[in-house]
Amino acid sequence: xxxxxxxxLETLGFESVYDYVPGKVDWLARGLPTEGEDPSPHRxxxxxxxxxxxxxxxxxxxxxxxxxxxxxxxxxxxxxxxGTLLGRVRRSTLKDGARGTAEDVMEAxxxxxxxDLAVDELRDRLDKRDLRxxxxxxxxxxxxxxxxxxxxx
Numbered sequence: 001x002x003x004x005x006x007x008x009l010e011t012l013g014f015e016s017v018y019d020y021v022p023g024k025v026d027w028l029a030r031g032l033p034t035e036g037e038d039p040s041p042h043r044x045x046x047x048x049x050x051x052x053x054x055x056x057x058x059x060x061x062x063x064x065x066x067x068x069x070x071x072x073x074x075x076x077x078x079x080x081x082x083g084t085l086l087g088r089v090r091r092s093t094l095k096d097g098a099r100g101t102a103e104d105v106m107e108a109x110x111x112x113x114x115x116d117l118a119v120d121e122l123r124d125r126l127d128k129r130d131l132r133x134x135x136x137x138x139x140x141x142x143x144x145x146x147x148x149x150x151x152x153x
Contacts, residue, residue: 030138031115044122045115047152048136048145054079057086057103064102065094073133073146078106083142085112085135112137115144123152 009017031045053067053076064076068091076094078087087106089098098105112135113122122134126149136144 026139028116031144042119043115044113044117044119044134044147044152045136045144047119047147048115049147049151050145052077052143052146054143055089055102056081057101057106059102061089061094061098061100061102061105064089065091068094072148076102077110077135077143077146078102079143085110085137085141085143088135110135112141113147114139119152122147123149126152 006017028043031043049072051071052073053064053071055064055076055078057078057080068074068076068089074091076089077085078089080086087102087108088110089102089106093105113125115136115138126132126134132149134147136147138144
């Protein structure tokens with residue numbers, strides 16, 4: 001909403017009015033609540049699961065393979081202390097006898113999508129690339145979750 005619109009709402013008696021400077025697109029990409037005729041269109045963030053294996057940069061890779069094999073995904077997501085996605089450690093890397101820390105063996109900066117991406121668009125992307133999952137993050141890179149291709153149907 002514009003500063004002018006926020007000011008007008010205040011003059012009408014609304015007490016909690018905010019001027020969200022980044023705009024509507026940013027608001028939607030974060031999965032924040034919306035209103036209107038269709039407040040919850042089919043967006044990938046609504047399907048994101050929070051059950052992926054995660055670790056920190058300095059975590060030893062020993063023991064990660066067991067966790068990854070017990071999960072529905074073939075990877076572990078490497079997060080900073082604030083939840084920012086830094087990398088991904090694939091099952092294949094762990095099976096190859098990786099040693100050291102997650103930082104030593106991770107793929108930095110895995111591809112991600114935003115919360116507000118349309119389900120149909122993600123389905124097409126995954127199909128074209130023959131992928132089974134997509135990682136969903138906020139615009140700053142904070143992990144929201146993982147969407148499986150099977151969940152898009």
